[in-house]
Amino acid sequence: MTNQVNHHKVVLVGDGSVGSSYAFAMMQQQVADELVIVDIAQDHIQGDALDLEDVQPLTAPLDVHAGTYADASDADLVILTAGVPRKPGESRLDLVNKNLKILQSIIKPVMDSGFDGIFIVAANPVDVLTAATQKLSGLPRNRVIGSGTSLDTSRWQVALAKKFNADLRTVNAFILGEHGDSEFAAYEAATIAGKPLLTVAKEAGVTQAELDDMEQATRVKGGSIIKLKGATFYGVATSLMRLSRAVLHNENVVLPIGAPVDGQYGLHDMYIGTPALINATGVAEVLEVPLSAAEQAKMVKSADALQAVLNDALN
Missing domain, CATH: 3.90.110.10 (Lactate dehydrogenase/glycoside hydrolase, family 4, C-terminal)
Known part of the structure; x- marks a missing residue:
């Protein structure tokens, strides 16, 4: 299936509130053919994938399943939402040191898989982490996109x-x-x-x-x-x-x-x-x-x- 013509594969890294909402939004439209969910919470992503696949008969087919960083090897997109969420009274920039460490632990295994697609970054502070993603991955700047404003x-x-x-x-x-x-x-x-x-x-x-x-x-x-x-x-x-x-x-x-x-x-x-x-x-x-x-x-x-x-x- 992954070798079919124009097979669009997306790997989502981070299945918290933003990640799971993104996965649900993807299920509403025929945007991709395969969605792989990666997170340290293994039981959660297994359950989320099972929950999400039940949406298909009412919307559009999308092969959704739990996976690992190795699944990025032939992905078109890797979506980065993993990170510590912002707390009340905390600015997005306050999060940089916490989330940069998490980002570093993600980019290396993704790139080691042979990933040659496009990163879309949403973890905060998103502008800083987008720039860090580009520098850590070594990908051309046009192939790293931040959700920005x-x-x-x-x-x-x-x-x-x-x-x-x-x-x-x-x-x-x-x-x-x-x-x-x-x-x-x-x-x-x-x-x-x-x-x-x-x-x-x-x-x-x-x-x-x-x-x-x-x-x-x-x-x-x-x-x-x-x-x-x-x-x-x-x-x-x-x-x-x-x-x-x-x-x-x-x-x-x-x-x-x-x-x-x-x-x-x-x-x-x-x-x-x-x-x-x-x-x-x-x-x-x-x-x-x-x-x-x-x-x-x-x-x-x-x-x-x-x-x-x-x-x-x-x-």
Whole structure:
């Protein structure tokens, strides 16, 4: 079966709340042909695979089963969600030392298996761990993708659609920078139904201060959810599924991700949140959103914060 033409195989490493939600999201659409779940909790992944396979008659066929790192040898994608979750009051950057050690224990056996596909990273702090994944694996930078600000962008779009009573499908707006405290909204380039966001806001009598409050609420929404229910997982899991589909189906679609910048925004040799063109090669092109001078300064500030943490972690 694994040798059939266009057989799409995905290995999920980490079957916690995000990982299992990702697996469930993958079962809802015919994105892949085989999904292998890897985790240190062996009984859990066996049970999860048995539970998930019962979804198939109601959705689409997907061979889902528990496995090991050796299964990555012929995988198209390895999805990394394994890591210590963020606690209430803890920033994503606080997690770096804990999760970098976990990451190191994963990348080596995956690469030793002969893996030659694409990594998609969601463990936090995701921008730092995405860069570390690329350095530890030695894969080309376009074949390591971070979930980046995909979830933050979804949250921002939801907030805008609610505020302006707009169809979500007409909201074109991005959160850029770190997936975390220094992220920011790109106001200048944002549109709703093809009209500039700032124009829509002015016509609706919504002030910049109100927009800024919405932006801040978006920035801390993850923490708010964690306080209420202990974790966030549906949004990022669905973002990962969407990224997986773009790669496996060679969609050539623009998505917000943690992207390997090489000159965009004046930044180099790091991963940071920005839209990119995604297809079977991974990151086909990193796109640069037009920014105001103030927004460009925010991007540089966010990049500086990430770079400092990455340098400390890798040293």
